[in-house]
Amino acid sequence: MEKDLFTGKAALVTGSSRGIGRAIALGFARAGADLVINHSKAGGSSQKKAEEVCREIEGLGRKAFVVQADIGLKSSVREMIEAVSGRYGRLDFLVLNAAKAPFKPIEKLLEREMRQLVETNFMGNIFCIQEALHLLGAAEGKILFISSLGSRFYNPAYPLGSMKAAMEAVVRDCAESLAPRKISVNGICGGVVKTDSFKVLRQHMEELEHIPEELCVSPDAIADVAVFLCGPAARGIRGQTIVVDNGLSNRLYRPAWAGEQKSRKGVDS
């Protein structure tokens, strides 16, 4: 990775105290950017982890500070963007990574769970885009959304998938509507990444335990594509959500009624 690719630029990664967001924040710092680390829970281990990420980034010779903000609250997002403006006076990269959702079938969602699902994973991302627009416009900035395979494939305990699908449409729409302001918008659709949220999801989907290690993706593999999509080499990519899953989705179609013999018919003969 080019060390000074993002030198002099500033990035906000929502939900960057741990997991994929942390890896993306560190990837941007390695490429030279200054960072804003965001998490939602006040105090405790969440705050501690966010501060640790900051120390790591400072160790790389870049600036970083923590903002505790719930992206589902517009006022909270506004205060976060004001803090970014006050500290750095600019924002070049907005990475929409934060997510939180219950793992249960859609038909079993309680009203409050449904509201939280939409407020955090749809409205929250749009609040971030709206509030950061003036800074991103001034910097000819980039917006990057982190999606998941649940946007395209059925998973019985993953209502977040429908929010990811909606956001992939937002990626396409904003790529067009924000193009006149020279803001580029893209997404990454990640495969299975063994983070804290994966540990919870696998309690609801036993089959996840059996996914071979080589079909899982590391947080760093997602981070590398994030840096690429926000860099000049990706200037020809607009409104796309790129799948980064180590090929997992290529292998998902294995119907129980078609044995190995049958599925290879016409391939070997």
Ligand SMILES: NC(=O)c1ccc[n+]([C@@H]2O[C@H](COP(=O)([O-])OP(=O)(O)OC[C@H]3O[C@@H](n4cnc5c(N)ncnc54)[C@H](OP(=O)(O)O)[C@@H]3O)[C@@H](O)[C@H]2O)c1
């Ligand atoms: N893990 C996977 O297999 C996988 C695969 C594809 C895509 N993804 C996507 O990648 C992203 C990161 O996933 P992950 O597994 O790394 O998640 P994670 O380990 O659960 O971390 C979630 C992060 O988001 C923050 N967050 C949660 N709700 C928030 C809110 N309302 N406002 C601000 N921050 C909030 C958390 O902060 P606190 O610590 O304060 O709660 C934490 O920093 C998500 O969008 C997820 O859907 C994950």
